[in-house]
Amino acid sequence: MSSKWDLAVIGAGIVGLSSTYHIMEKNPGLKVVVIDKGSTYAQGNTGKSAAGFRDLFSSDINYKLSSSTIGFYRHLQNDLGINLGMHTNGYLYLIDDDTAGSSLFDPVLKRSKSRFLSTEGLSPLDSLNFKPDPDQASLMGLKNIDQGFLGENCGIIEPDLITKFYYEELLKMGVKFMFGTTVNQIELSPVQPLDYPGEPFIWQDVHVKSLKTDKGEIEAEKYLVAADVWTTYLLEKTGIDSHVRPKKRQVFQISGPPIEKLVKSSLIKGENIMPFTILPSHEIYLRPVPGSNSIWAGVADNYNRDFSFNEDPQPEPEFYQNDIFPVLEAYIKDFKSAKLTGSWAGYYSYNTIDLSPYVFGDLNLIISTGTSGSGILKGDAIGRVVAARYNNAEEAELYGGEKLRTASMGIRKRVMDREEFIL
Numbered sequence: 513m514s515s516k517w518d519l520a521v522i523g524a525g526i527v528g529l530s531s532t533y534h535i536m537e538k539n540p541g542l543k544v545v546v547i548d549k550g551s552t553y554a555q556g557n558t559g560k561s562a563a564g565f566r567d568l569f570s571s572d573i574n575y576k577l578s579s580s581t582i583g584f585y586r587h588l589q590n591d592l593g594i595n596l597g598m599h600t601n602g603y604l605y606l607i608d609d610d611t612a613g614s615s616l617f618d619p620v621l622k623r624s625k626s627r628f629l630s631t632e633g634l635s636p637l638d639s640l641n642f643k644p645d646p647d648q649a650s651l652m653g654l655k656n657i658d659q660g661f662l663g664e665n666c667g668i669i670e671p672d673l674i675t676k677f678y679y680e681e682l683l684k685m686g687v688k689f690m691f692g693t694t695v696n697q698i699e700l701s702p703v704q705p706l707d708y709p710g711e712p713f714i715w716q717d718v719h720v721k722s723l724k725t726d727k728g729e730i731e732a733e734k735y736l737v738a739a740d741v742w743t744t745y746l747l748e749k750t751g752i753d754s755h756v757r758p759k760k761r762q763v764f765q766i767s768g769p770p771i772e773k774l775v776k777s778s779l780i781k782g783e784n785i786m787p788f789t790i791l792p793s794h795e796i797y798l799r800p801v802p803g804s805n806s807i808w809a810g811v812a813d814n815y816n817r818d819f820s821f822n823e824d825p826q827p828e829p830e831f832y833q834n835d836i837f838p839v840l841e842a843y844i845k846d847f848k849s850a851k852l853t854g855s856w857a858g859y860y861s862y863n864t865i866d867l868s869p870y871v872f873g874d875l876n877l878i879i880s881t882g883t884s885g886s887g888i889l890k891g892d893a894i895g896r897v898v899a900a901r902y903n904n905a906e907e908a909e910l911y912g913g914e915k916l917r918t919a920s921m922g923i924r925k926r927v928m929d930r931e932e933f934i935l
Contacts, residue, residue, distance in 0.1 A: 520732035524548035525558035528738035529678035530895030554675040560858030565889035566666035577890040580910035597670030602787035603663040629660035765854035767806040827855035872922040
């Protein structure tokens, strides 16, 4: 294997794979290596994702990133016959009348194929309690289900299948992979070394000379860091700020008769599974798993959830039992007969300023991070922006022809509205 590369990529998740794919499309023949500590691709937070997709965003750039990515995935599955496990079963926000009357939905309605549903329109979801028990509602601050807001260009996808597509295409393009390889340090050195102790000095121009790994040193002309929450720790010694922080997130798989009935409650013509559903209280989501007639349940629990990081995060049974179970029991009929059949934990890489992804350059590095749980649903478009940055192009062309200024996702000339469509 070569000791010197045109490009070395850290991270074989959705962003690393998509970015490498689009760089290679624009630059065939590059000598590229992708490095990942996992035993294969998508073993980090990509593989732990709840894997929904939606184009319901208030930010114009987030809408462009998501809608073009959805279009590309649909092209792969519907036009090219590549199975991605993609179901356009919708995204359903269950809401009370007060929330429905807010201005929160206005920018989304203008852009996305979406609509409000009355309780009559929600009648297929008859295994839900639209009005939780008053005592439970008072104790836990639970809202009634008075309406629904349904995104119709939304649904679920399988992370292993979409990443498999990029991985197999990259192999055909001649990209090399180094799995089971840990990057320990990003090594800076002078562009013109003097071989003098203590350099680089502040008056010397520096660049990334190499990656120090547990399998040896890797040198390249350029480097891409697409390592999700690990980005912060990789960049720490270089003095380059990743601008993201980690938050632990957990997913719990739930099965049983009441869940089977709920999973088969379709609201989208042509689909026989329930939408990806967000309950009206505390932002708990329910993601259908049609293959096992189960659901994955999770929540973005921000308060009392610190920014600490652990290499091997574990799900917390007490979090499910004390925080999630009581809410599900209040909203799902006969929920006590359901069983917890699996659980896992990972991290969101949060851009805490505007909750949107970063793609920026520093020295001979490109950094792509801050996907905050939306890496899969924006992954293809982010990869195209990274490729434009690699080629020093002012604009990236997304799938479908939409143009996006490369600098708008960067740091110095960033143009990104803070995402407000968060329920």
